[in-house]
Amino acid sequence: MDVTLLGTGSPIPDPNRAGPATLVRAGATTLLVDAGRAVLMRLAGAGVLPPMLSAVLLTHLHSDHLTDLNDVVTTRWVMSPAPNPLTVYGPVGTRQVVEGMMAMLAPDVGYRLAHHDDLTEPPAVEVVEVAPGDELTVGEVRVLVGGTDHRPVEPTVGYRVEHDGATVVLGGDGVPCAGLDALCAGADAYVQTVLRDDMVRMVPMARFHDILDYHSSVEQAAQTAARAGVRVLVLTHYIPGIPPGQEAEWRARAAAHFEGEVVLGDDLTSVSLA
Ligand SMILES: [Zn+2]
Ligand SMILES: [Zn+2]
Numbered sequence: 001m002d003v004t005l006l007g008t009g010s011p012i013p014d015p016n017r018a019g020p021a022t023l024v025r026a027g028a029t030t031l032l033v034d035a036g037r038a039v040l041m042r043l044a045g046a047g048v049l050p051p052m053l054s055a056v057l058l059t060h061l062h063s064d065h066l067t068d069l070n071d072v073v074t075t076r077w078v079m080s081p082a083p084n085p086l087t088v089y090g091p092v093g094t095r096q097v098v099e100g101m102m103a104m105l106a107p108d109v110g111y112r113l114a115h116h117d118d119l120t121e122p123p124a125v126e127v128v129e130v131a132p133g134d135e136l137t138v139g140e141v142r143v144l145v146g147g148t149d150h151r152p153v154e155p156t157v158g159y160r161v162e163h164d165g166a167t168v169v170l171g172g173d174g175v176p177c178a179g180l181d182a183l184c185a186g187a188d189a190y191v192q193t194v195l196r197d198d199m200v201r202m203v204p205m206a207r208f209h210d211i212l213d214y215h216s217s218v219e220q221a222a223q224t225a226a227r228a229g230v231r232v233l234v235l236t237h238y239i240p241g242i243p244p245g246q247e248a249e250w251r252a253r254a255a256a257h258f259e260g261e262v263v264l265g266d267d268l269t270s271v272s273l274a
């Protein structure tokens with residue numbers, strides 16, 4: 001199983017970091033978890049084109065995590081030689097978001113259907129709304145859905161992906177909670193979106209401080225990893241973006257609470273699990 005950080009950015013625009021998105025490749029199954037800004041550019045960088053995706057999994061409906069889902073849908077549709085339905089898993093509310101997105105795309109779909117004789121059907125998107133405790137089979141992988149705590153954003157979920165003895169947890173956004181601990185228990189890798197609370201506190205803007213209470217700090221992510229006994233902690237969605245040369249400082253903050261391997265870095269940083 002290979003886990004690739006497609007986008008390590010956050011809502012803050014960054015020329016070098018795409019929005020939140022993570023790729024999980026396991027056997028013949030390819031999962032896209034969240035679909036933030038510029039996801040298709042990073043997918044291409046990882047050697048994956050949209051028709052190759054087995055499914056999209058959304059952790060929650062914050063815009064930074066799905067702003068380019070429409071690009072995934074449209075580009076998969078126009079690049080597939082035959083109908084190639086896309087399944088989008090996500091928490092309750094995903095259906096409403098996808099329906100609105102499809103309404104936004106309606107003019108474009110009309111133009112392309114009228115212009116291409118061999119394109120006879122609109123893009124097919126199947127939405128499956130999930131809840132904590134659900135177990136899914138997607139291609140060759142087993143996916144467990146767990147509850148996360150990103151309140152007041154609700155509902156939000158994390159995913160535990162298992163294949164051939166390897167396990168990765170995609171925690172999405174949120175603070176430590178029992179549901180996340182349970183989802184992570186004994187996993188090979190745990191991917192968590194994080195912020196640096198010390199740096200966020202220095203920004204003289206109240207709206208920025210609001211994000212402190214619903215995101216894990218680097219230290220909290222490391223504590224979750226330690227409690228759950230995971231082998232590799234993967235940090236992403238850096239708030240603020242890690243300036244060049246400061247990776248070691250971020251890593252040290254995690255290492256103070258977690259003895260395992262800590263992975264962080266630029267977009268397309270990848271981890272191979274047995
Ligand atoms: Zn969020
Ligand atoms: Zn986010």
